[in-house]
Amino acid sequence: MPKIDHKKLAKAAKEKKAAFGEDVDIKSFGKKKSSHAYIRDLSNIKEAERENLLTSGIDLTGKERSGTYLQMDHNVVHCSVKQEGLELMSVDQARDKYSWFEDYWWKAVKVDADKYTAQAELEPHFGYFIRAQAGVETIFPLQACLYLGMQGTSQHVHNVIIAEEGASLHIITGCTVAKNVKAGLHLGVSEFYVKKNAKITFTMVHNWAEDVSVRPRTGTIVEENGLFLSNYICMKPVKSLQMYPVSNLVGPGATARYNTILVAPPGSNMDVGSKVVLAAPNTKAEVVARTLTTGGNIIARGQLIGEVKSVKAHLECRGLILKESGMIHAIPELIGKVSGVDLSHEAAVGKIAQEEIEYLMSRGISREEATATIVRGFLNVQIEGLPQVLKKEMDGILDTLEKEAF
Amino acid sequence: MLKIENLCVEIPGKEILKNVNLEVNAGETFVLFGPNGSGKTTLIMAIMGFSNYKVTSGRIIFKGEDITHLPVDERAKRGLGLMFQRPPTIKGVSLKQMVEVCSGKKDYAKEWVDQLNMESFLERDINYGFSGGEIKRSELLQLMAQGCDFVLLDEPESGVDLENICVMGKTINKLLQKDHHRRDRTKAGLIITHTGYILDYVEADRGCVLINGNFICRGNPRELLKDIHRSGYQECAVCRK
Numbered sequence: 001m002p003k004i005d006h007k008k009l010a011k012a013a014k015e016k017k018a019a020f021g022e023d024v025d026i027k028s029f030g031k032k033k034s035s036h037a038y039i040r041d042l043s044n045i046k047e048a049e050r051e052n053l054l055t056s057g058i059d060l061t062g063k064e065r066s067g068t069y070l071q072m073d074h075n076v077v078h079c080s081v082k083q084e085g086l087e088l089m090s091v092d093q094a095r096d097k098y099s100w101f102e103d104y105w106w107k108a109v110k111v112d113a114d115k116y117t118a119q120a121e122l123e124p125h126f127g128y129f130i131r132a133q134a135g136v137e138t139i140f141p142l143q144a145c146l147y148l149g150m151q152g153t154s155q156h157v158h159n160v161i162i163a164e165e166g167a168s169l170h171i172i173t174g175c176t177v178a179k180n181v182k183a184g185l186h187l188g189v190s191e192f193y194v195k196k197n198a199k200i201t202f203t204m205v206h207n208w209a210e211d212v213s214v215r216p217r218t219g220t221i222v223e224e225n226g227l228f229l230s231n232y233i234c235m236k237p238v239k240s241l242q243m244y245p246v247s248n249l250v251g252p253g254a255t256a257r258y259n260t261i262l263v264a265p266p267g268s269n270m271d272v273g274s275k276v277v278l279a280a281p282n283t284k285a286e287v288v289a290r291t292l293t294t295g296g297n298i299i300a301r302g303q304l305i306g307e308v309k310s311v312k313a314h315l316e317c318r319g320l321i322l323k324e325s326g327m328i329h330a331i332p333e334l335i336g337k338v339s340g341v342d343l344s345h346e347a348a349v350g351k352i353a354q355e356e357i358e359y360l361m362s363r364g365i366s367r368e369e370a371t372a373t374i375v376r377g378f379l380n381v382q383i384e385g386l387p388q389v390l391k392k393e394m395d396g397i398l399d400t401l402e403k404e405a406f
Numbered sequence: 407m408l409k410i411e412n413l414c415v416e417i418p419g420k421e422i423l424k425n426v427n428l429e430v431n432a433g434e435t436f437v438l439f440g441p442n443g444s445g446k447t448t449l450i451m452a453i454m455g456f457s458n459y460k461v462t463s464g465r466i467i468f469k470g471e472d473i474t475h476l477p478v479d480e481r482a483k484r485g486l487g488l489m490f491q492r493p494p495t496i497k498g499v500s501l502k503q504m505v506e507v508c509s510g511k512k513d514y515a516k517e518w519v520d521q522l523n524m525e526s527f528l529e530r531d532i533n534y535g536f537s538g539g540e541i542k543r544s545e546l547l548q549l550m551a552q553g554c555d556f557v558l559l560d561e562p563e564s565g566v567d568l569e570n571i572c573v574m575g576k577t578i579n580k581l582l583q584k585d586h587h588r589r590d591r592t593k594a595g596l597i598i599t600h601t602g603y604i605l606d607y608v609e610a611d612r613g614c615v616l617i618n619g620n621f622i623c624r625g626n627p628r629e630l631l632k633d634i635h636r637s638g639y640q641e642c643a644v645c646r647k
Binding site for chain 1: 507
């Protein structure tokens, strides 16, 4: 097969606007490359940076982690792995190491999908390569953090994650910014490959800032009886976030599950969805989104495509509007291409029912406490593998919300 | 303990209760009979202060204080408690959390959980997929944890099987201090019943019949029930005219 010229395709797509989301002017961000030094020992990370990393789910002690990848702007500043059978390195290292690496490059995401994928190819800034060898199960999650440390910069990463046959991989990714960074652009391409009987649990937490634009581009290919579990949480302000990850279930019995929690404060614009293509018999998918606005705008998309018989998938999208100035637009889509598909969805957007508030009040708590209890319950999606620190962080964010919103 | 004076209540666009007067003393159990749509639920929802039930005139006095315009939670804090007929489902909020909200502490009244056979429901979302009987037991558990002085029970027996109605009766008796001598009872209750079955398990002191938003008959609850069984509510309405 002739080698595909990705650079050429990318150049042709350089100005190609994305299907969704506000068009971000990539050129308006600083060109200056960062030069952060390598940090051998995570305990040497500056105090000012620790807090943001922690609240993105990153464990700096590394005690209950199988490995850590930390990238600040354009530099890989830490990369270590403890468990045998797990590999963690930058994609540049992986390319040098493995002759087959190209088989996993731009295979789950198209390089010319839009200007953002093109930019990630034309001006790449590393990204992580994670691989679990056949039959290996992660004891503790691997963690990866992509960090914006320079004001007004853009970061273009490309990640490749592979769970070989029968392997089980658990990854926590936190993306965040330094305290002084208010504006920036993060472009992140991620390609996941779940082989036969393998499993990937991927939890991603985004902690951006008021003027940061974010364009993740994620694709997953799941083979026979593979399981892909994706959790995404974004509860902090972000100027413009648009992503629509896709799972392609190509092997019989493959499963994909997406849980998404979005909280949009005033000034935030989030256009987030999950798409699953059920392309083999007995594949299954479940897409759950809980969205809440305290003044920001949310478009919550979801698409299930049944291409063959005997597939089953469900989409659930619930939105809660806590402040009148906020907007939630739920767009659930079901596409059945043959008979014998079982696709369903339920979507609901609204405010908290007065009846529910008063029910709780009749048990002796105030209107504010009742509202907070209901909101906590609303966001209480059971997320497999959510670290304790994130649970606490979610509680913290809810506490702040209560003070500001109710 | 609870005094209703010339109360008129409307739900959006419709007047339901017309000049209702009622007094229930401490230690008393009062039973409210009435056909569907007569205004029984409206009365207790208005007593609890739900916003959909608007008091257009009259007063609600509880423990000597005018609570007509107090918010729901303030009424609950003063000792009023309500067993809902159709409580809402709240996703992500467990029965255990509700019991903790009621008791104001983490300790969730284990003995009542056992008595009402609710252990396996504690971690479930409140009212989600609960059967009629399970809802009643869950409501009663919350009231026990709340430690109310005055309970408003909306059809406690509806949807409850025979075995559980006995358990419910026992618990309601405990709630209303039926194990104390009459003169020592401080708690009181207002029970709505459609069928009267609950009276086989809970002894009531007085009763009345509500038809079309008016009290039309008062008396001994057992006798009232006998008349209703014999002649129906229609006869009740005619008999007093």
